[in-house]
Amino acid sequence: MSSSQKLILDKLTSILSETDNSKAAELLKLVEGAGRTFIGGAGRSLLVSRFFAMRLVHAGYNVSMIGEVVTPAIKAGDLLLLVSGSGGTETLLPFVKKAKSVGAKLVVVSMKKTSAMADVADLVIQVGNDNSFPLTKGMPMGSQFELSTLVFLEAAIADLIEAKGLTEEGMRAIHANLE
Numbered sequence: 001m002s003s004s005q006k007l008i009l010d011k012l013t014s015i016l017s018e019t020d021n022s023k024a025a026e027l028l029k030l031v032e033g034a035g036r037t038f039i040g041g042a043g044r045s046l047l048v049s050r051f052f053a054m055r056l057v058h059a060g061y062n063v064s065m066i067g068e069v070v071t072p073a074i075k076a077g078d079l080l081l082l083v084s085g086s087g088g089t090e091t092l093l094p095f096v097k098k099a100k101s102v103g104a105k106l107v108v109v110s111m112k113k114t115s116a117m118a119d120v121a122d123l124v125i126q127v128g129n130d131n132s133f134p135l136t137k138g139m140p141m142g143s144q145f146e147l148s149t150l151v152f153l154e155a156a157i158a159d160l161i162e163a164k165g166l167t168e169e170g171m172r173a174i175h176a177n178l179e
Contacts, residue, residue, distance in 0.1 A: 007136075012147055019148070023123070034078055034079035034105065035062070037063045038099070040065060040067060049081070052153040059160055078099075082106070085146070087111075087114075
């Protein structure tokens with residue numbers, strides 16, 4: 001293992017050990033109870049959110065990515081999940097306002113416990129804690145948050161797969177075949 005790989009794995013292990021893993025079950029309960037789930041983020045957080053959205057689709061849920069031209073209108077009973085390190089990403093705040101105005105629930109995955117988004121969220125998943133993300137040479141510009149969030153959400157999917165008894169074959173049958 002290279003020294004860079006060890007640095008990354010050690011940092012992610014540290015951050016995830018500081019994360020309240022019971023929030024994964026709360027998230028999955030909200031997904032289960034939602035009519036539809038809308039997911040988004042910005043920048044690299046958007047990429048992480050796409051991983052989670054794809055896995056939920058593989059598990060049989062009705063999921064849309066916000067901002068796509070084919071995304072339907074959000075309604076009461078739906079769920080909006082946003083991944084935002086700061087919890088205040090300006091381009092995402094209008095989505096928060098719209099979701100709350102129609103009665104949808106909001107989940108924010110962030111490195112901040114309090115923020116513009118977190119303050120109105122139904123569930124805040126703080127990855128790490130307020131001191132988990134110092135500048136770290138070798139992990140620039142948000143890498144710590146994004147990679148930790150990816151692992152947290154992928155583990156939540158693993159829990160979902162186990163709880164629902166989903167199989168690799170069943171999930172592959174739902175996987176995109178127009179690639």
